[in-house]
Amino acid sequence: MLQLENITYTYGAKTPFEKRAVDGVSLTFEDGKITGLIGHTGSGKSTLVQMLNGLIKPDSGHIYLDGRDIWSEPKKMRDVRFRVGLVMQYPEYQLFDETVRADISFGPKNMGLTESEIAERVAEAATFAGVDESLLDKSPFDLSGGQKRRAAVAGVMAMRPSTLVLDEPAAGLDPAGRDSILSGIRGYCESTGATVIIVSHSMEDMAVWCDNVAVLADGKLCMTGTREEVFMRRDELVAVGLGVPMITDIAYALMRRGFTLGGDIYTVAGVAKSLSAAGGGRHA
């Protein structure tokens, strides 16, 4: 369980470039759920996630991991980082070792695990992240963009963190690559019961893969709740420059024209399902 209490962070304090990136954010991330952190470019998402594993120290406020303030013992920050796995934005650049296998082992090795345990975790993480067995002995620099991304995600999953944070894990991938990486994250969440936090600005992805959604605007938390609760407040989302998934807009338009759509109006599959039921009713 990860809790934020009144987190504030300012870039370049006391210089002409001063900017308050995160402003009084309090938030609780639930275990076993995927929370989507949505916000416009420059809304403070990336700054916030770098505070979750102690890469950045908040100017004020507290971050509690399982009830303990992570800054109470800065010397033990490494342990916090093993428990809160962070996949940074465009994580491909973190690959460095001779083989993909060795690179995924980097985290577990730093944890001081035994050889056999490392091998087990590498295999597990590779499966979750969708890194094919045959790629493990290749050089990470020979992989394609999507494969590199998956290898980098596996490198963090291999630490088996109880909280997994991913900053734009699907940015710049093609639709197939996006779905495969996000479904792998869903799989990790469900089978380990981990707290998962995904940063994104794609409402479509959030609608499909997240349980809860938190919306950041200008460094402030402006909405939080389940996916349905947040996407219901369409006008407010539009006001902060985000909007709702395209399919939700279409569903609303259809409802105005007399269709009755119930249940999930946030994903294409959900709308298709209720539309075929409703459409069948109209034609009859």
Place this chain on the structure above:
Amino acid sequence: MRDITLGQYFPGNSALHKMDPRAKLILTVIFIVVIFVARSVSALLLLSAVTIGMMCSTGISPRVYLRGIKPIMFVIVFTTILNLFMTRGDELLFEWGIIHIYRDGVNNAILMVVRITLLVLGSCVFLSYTTSPISLTDGLESLLRPLSKIHVPVHEFSMIMTIALRFIPTLIEETDKIMSAQKARGADFSSGGLIKRAKALLPVLIPLFVSAFKRADELAVAMECRCYRGGEGRTRMKVLRYHARDGVMLGIMALTVAAVVIANIYVPIYRLR
């Protein structure tokens, strides 16, 4: 990583900011020479006054200048110790075992510290803080152009310098990013002995090199796409021109040089050996 201010440009609107980079380069060279010409306390005081005046005229915060001195603190301390203990003189101030401190040693130490500080502050105020890297290399290229007559590839050198300067902040940013990513995987850069620390840097250096080479390739292609063919026949959007203020500044510098020489000869309060 963020403390590298030596060689960082602060945009502004002062006379020094607006000067022609060639004039500023000449000014800096003269200033550096004159620092070593100044041998008496009076001359160095005069130079300090001129430097402080110039610093104030740029409108850059004094704190920024202080930060510029921080990286050479070690050199300053080292020079002080060396001068303090190694200079022999007539008047012994302090003696303990093999340590002898003479009045000349104290004087030398103070004067050398002033000199080094002026050297750094001067190059900051005349060049790096008030001149953008691009106009600096433009100025350098223009000043060195006569050398191309004897087949020195002046344009190529200046292009290399421009590109290098342009990518320093990018590389620093990238290093920060990679370090964060590896720290997130439990990398430890701050404990252990020298060898362990050097080894810990490998996961940072390898991706850094890989991306630097990739970026170089991409930059070369992008330049060729815009028909870059070297300096031959290249025209410029911003053509360098001398203005009245360049003459005024060089005049002030000439007066300073004259004043320093006079102070050296006629007010020799204490002369450096």
